[in-house]
Amino acid sequence: MDAKTLCLGVLVMGDASGYEIRKMFEEGPFAHFQDVGYGSIYPALAKLSEEGLIAVTDTSGEGHPDKKVYAVTPAGRAEFRQSLARAPMQDKIRSDAAFLMFFAEFLDPDHLRTVYDDYLGFYRARVEVMQELDPEGVPEGRLFVRGLGLAFYQAVVTYMTENRDMLLNAGSGKADAAE
Amino acid sequence: MDAKTLCLGVLVMGDASGYEIRKMFEEGPFAHFQDVGYGSIYPALAKLSEEGLIAVTDTSGEGHPDKKVYAVTPAGRAEFRQSLARAPMQDKIRSDAAFLMFFAEFLDPDHLRTVYDDYLGFYRARVEVMQELDPEGVPEGRLFVRGLGLAFYQAVVTYMTENRDMLLNAGSGKADAAE
DNA sequence: ATGAAATATATCGGCTTGATATAGTATAAG
């Protein structure tokens, strides 16, 4: 999914600035399955403006820092719909922690335990945060995706907890012997 | 994790060519949690060679297309170990399918059902493939990571199956009414 | 013998990533 479509996705839910769009991916509803930074957002908003898919309202000098609020146009709405239809859909998972644990024999046991603890702690925290969310008035598609994310996090926590010893016993430094 | 470290990771398990490294991420043991393409692999191998971290053996004219087999040097092994220690570890999940399903109201019901079926089918297939793997002689770190991947895939399949109606009922096209 | 599929290396434009620069505003502490 390219930055333009991600921005449109936020804007069809309501007007927003570049900064506000970023927050949606940093801590908001998209944080669990998409990401996009300022380096992509601002150029994307510029292009979308050029193409007439969004409209800008510059709200400078109104008691806050210069702020540009973007609103999606009817053409933008149509384009968003078409982008969704065009989209491929293979998930991309990039887990450096999994790569590390794969090479458990290469790590010293202390480091391995730290990696394990941090990783598990991170996912435990995610589960807790997501469980507190109030589903009041949230459309079903969004509820479904939230539940999917939660199911994923819970599966990781459960597996990590049940198989702690399998991983930590692997870090006995046998890899040094090679060659 | 940068391309250089990923290449080193493959090479510490055994000598390989660029093409063979790619296959490890396309269908091999890393396919479930990392990815790297030719556009990153060949430049990475060139740099690693320059730095003396890997050694090349050109095996042209031996009954197969030109082939360069790379082997990690002791310096490369040390560098790999240090890269692992340096690595951050926040997982990055990029799911276009989840983004689509989040906007279920914007999709027409047929398309939504297709997305659902494809997505579920894909993960079901993954589960089946992974369950067939033989754990004979595989180090514990790798077993652990394989189990983690399997747990994740199974959680997705279970959740998707149990909550099918929640998603598909959402595609009633109410989004058209807006504005 | 023909064509399709697999093996193999390499490059390139476009895009993303992560860091950095800049600057105004809010707020709590001293």
Add this chain to the structure above:
DNA sequence: CTTATACTATATCAAGCCGATATATTTCAT
């Protein structure tokens, strides 16, 4: 009241990655 800290906000840039493409040989089934 002034200082420091955090937050809001836009923007850019180098480095690196991604996906597509070009090229060529070998293997294998038809």
